[in-house]
Amino acid sequence: MSEPLLTIADLHAFYGESHALHGMSLDIREGEVVTLLGRNGAGKTTTIKSIMGVMGRRTGSIRYRDQELIRLPSNAIARLGIAWCPEERGIFASLDVRENLMLPPPIKAGGMPVEEIFALFPNLRERLRSQGTKLSGGEQQMLAIARILRTGATLLLLDEPTEGLAPVIIQQIGRVIRTLKERGFTILLVEQNFRFAATVADRHYVVEHGRVIDMIENSELAQKTDRLQEYLGV
Amino acid sequence: MFELLGIPPQALFGQLLIGLINGAFYAMLSLGLAVIFGLLNIINFTHGAQYMMGAFVAYLSLTHLGLAYWWALLLAPIAVGLFGILLERTMLHRLYKLDHLYGLLLTFGLALIVEGFFRNQYGSSGLPYSIPAELRGGYNLGFMFLPTYRAWVVVASVIVCFGTWFVIERTKLGAYLRAATENPTLVQAFGVNVPRMVTLTYGFGVALAAFAGVMAAPIYQVSPLMGANLIIVVFAVVVIGGMGSILGAIVTGFGLGVIEGLTKVFYPEASNTVIFVIMAIVLTIKPAGLFGRAT
Ligand SMILES: Nc1ncnc2c1ncn2[C@@H]1O[C@H](COP(=O)(O)OP(=O)(O)O)[C@@H](O)[C@H]1O
Ligand SMILES: [Mg+2]
Numbered sequence: 001m002s003e004p005l006l007t008i009a010d011l012h013a014f015y016g017e018s019h020a021l022h023g024m025s026l027d028i029r030e031g032e033v034v035t036l037l038g039r040n041g042a043g044k045t046t047t048i049k050s051i052m053g054v055m056g057r058r059t060g061s062i063r064y065r066d067q068e069l070i071r072l073p074s075n076a077i078a079r080l081g082i083a084w085c086p087e088e089r090g091i092f093a094s095l096d097v098r099e100n101l102m103l104p105p106p107i108k109a110g111g112m113p114v115e116e117i118f119a120l121f122p123n124l125r126e127r128l129r130s131q132g133t134k135l136s137g138g139e140q141q142m143l144a145i146a147r148i149l150r151t152g153a154t155l156l157l158l159d160e161p162t163e164g165l166a167p168v169i170i171q172q173i174g175r176v177i178r179t180l181k182e183r184g185f186t187i188l189l190v191e192q193n194f195r196f197a198a199t200v201a202d203r204h205y206v207v208e209h210g211r212v213i214d215m216i217e218n219s220e221l222a223q224k225t226d227r228l229q230e231y232l233g234v
Numbered sequence: 235m236f237e238l239l240g241i242p243p244q245a246l247f248g249q250l251l252i253g254l255i256n257g258a259f260y261a262m263l264s265l266g267l268a269v270i271f272g273l274l275n276i277i278n279f280t281h282g283a284q285y286m287m288g289a290f291v292a293y294l295s296l297t298h299l300g301l302a303y304w305w306a307l308l309l310a311p312i313a314v315g316l317f318g319i320l321l322e323r324t325m326l327h328r329l330y331k332l333d334h335l336y337g338l339l340l341t342f343g344l345a346l347i348v349e350g351f352f353r354n355q356y357g358s359s360g361l362p363y364s365i366p367a368e369l370r371g372g373y374n375l376g377f378m379f380l381p382t383y384r385a386w387v388v389v390a391s392v393i394v395c396f397g398t399w400f401v402i403e404r405t406k407l408g409a410y411l412r413a414a415t416e417n418p419t420l421v422q423a424f425g426v427n428v429p430r431m432v433t434l435t436y437g438f439g440v441a442l443a444a445f446a447g448v449m450a451a452p453i454y455q456v457s458p459l460m461g462a463n464l465i466i467v468v469f470a471v472v473v474i475g476g477m478g479s480i481l482g483a484i485v486t487g488f489g490l491g492v493i494e495g496l497t498k499v500f501y502p503e504a505s506n507t508v509i510f511v512i513m514a515i516v517l518t519i520k521p522a523g524l525f526g527r528a529t
Contacts, residue, residue, distance in 0.1 A: 052423050053423070054419050054422075054423055073422070074419070074422045074423040075422045075423070075424075075425050075426055075427050075428065077423075078422075078423055078424055078425035079425045083424075084420075084423050086420060090417055090420045092412065092413045092416050092417065093416065094412040094413070094415070094416060095409055095412060095413055099409045102406070102409075103409055103410070103413055103421075103424065104424035104425065105424065105425050105426060107425050148424075151424075151425070
């Protein structure tokens with residue numbers, strides 16, 4: 001089995017005095033799609049933000065290839081090839097769609113050409129002159145994913161990309177994630193909906209109270225559905 | 235010659251020109267304040283002192299180094315901009331997460347220190363700075379006499395303001411700036427060195443004030459309090475235009491200069507207060523300012 005691309009070990013993270021991650025540990029191998037499943041408030045977003053370097057205080061270890069990330073500022077982390085699609089999408093209102101799409105600076109050769117991005121997200125091409133936040137929720141989500149594909153980043157952190165979207169759009173995002181996996185991207189995906197997660201992922205980490213309480217291979221998901229439903233409280 | 239409402243045209247156009255000149259300074263200064271407020275979330279009360287420093291760099295580089303106006307126009311923004319960068323790196327950057335009040339108090343204190351220092355060194359009476367030879371004289375337009383230097387101030391400030399607007403609203407660099415004004419954390423997580431961008435933006439806003447100071451030196455005298463007198467009006471301009479709005483700062487700056495000039499013609503008693511009256515009205519009707527986005 002190949003070396004992990006990203007390894008998190010005994011990660012603790014804090015919002016001021018409040019302790020949000022309690023010894024999170026997980027790893028992701030190159031080319032995998034791995035999900036973080038868990039109830040609201042379990043610590044999924046905090047894990048993503050810790051990797052990206054936008055959490056205030058955190059301790060423990062986050063290794064990416066041969067680099068320890070825990071002390072790096074977020075711009076340095078991005079430059080290593082990690083890109084973030086935040087839960088609240090982060091589309092800029094003062095930028096039009098084209099500017100939003102072209103905003104993240106290229107960090108490495110081999111980013112996805114804009115034409116290919118439009119092939120994945122045909123709606124965006126028609127809306128290039130619109131103000132970013134005038135797009136529908138689904139289009140904003142697509143824009144938020146599209147803009148991080150251009151830069152040459154190879155590890156994508158997608159925080160609940162399907163949240164609040166219509167089923168057809170969720171299916172489209174599912175297709176996109178599978179295409180990205182074929183293109184060689186490694187993806188850490190936060191999801192609430194494990195039925196959707198099962199259609200795209202290789203493995204699932206179950207998060208509760210700021211730590212991983214179980215890891216389920218996608219192939220075992222069918223047998224372990226009851227256990228998972230109990231974890232997620234659905 | 236014709237008369238308008240009993241006002242001789244020379245007086246009318248004369249005041250209109252003075253209004254445009256004042257407006258040019260309002261626009262350049264409130265533009266710098268708007269850029270700084272947008273990205274740093276700091277109300278830069280040191281702006282007037284930095285404008286004054288620009289004028290002093292022009293005066294001192296002429297008297298001590300023999301460097302003429304055109305050199306000052308280049309050197310003063312660089313020197314005062316670097317001073318701004320020093321302030322940002324050592325002090326201001328600690329305040330971004332705090333209430334506006336802290337930044338306002340710090341920059342106000344800094345302004346008092348800087349102005350006090352200059353008053354101590356150079357006294358409070360104005361020092362003369364003459365118009366560069368190339369820009370002396372003027373044009374007789376028939377209905378009025380247009381001094382060349384004043385025409386230059388209006389044209390140069392329009393170019394500087396439009397250039398700044400263009401960079402912010404129409405270029406990639408400006409897109410970073412606008413995006414970082416909205417969500418600096420995310421822009422940094424895309425790999426942009428936002429802290430450095432913030433520092434340079436402050437330096438640029440301060441440099442703009444110093445540039446205005448050099449432009450002002452031949453018109454108003456060079457004196458330690460020249461900025462303190464101006465900055466109160468400029469803050470009113472910023473409030474009327476809308477905090478942080480680039481276009482608002484430019485349009486409101488020129489517009490209020492002209493309104494102030496016209497008030498001097500038609501109702502001189504109100505010319506010192508008209509801007510503040512407008513500010514009060516705008517704040518009542520549209521608290522975010524004429525060009526501000528309500529948030
Ligand atoms: N900005 C914040 N300030 C304080 N506590 C927070 C903040 N964001 C999240 N938390 C707390 O941290 C814990 C983990 O939150 P989060 O990572 O957002 O959960 P998830 O993404 O799994 O829903 C929760 O208890 C939440 O209340
Ligand atoms: Mg979350």
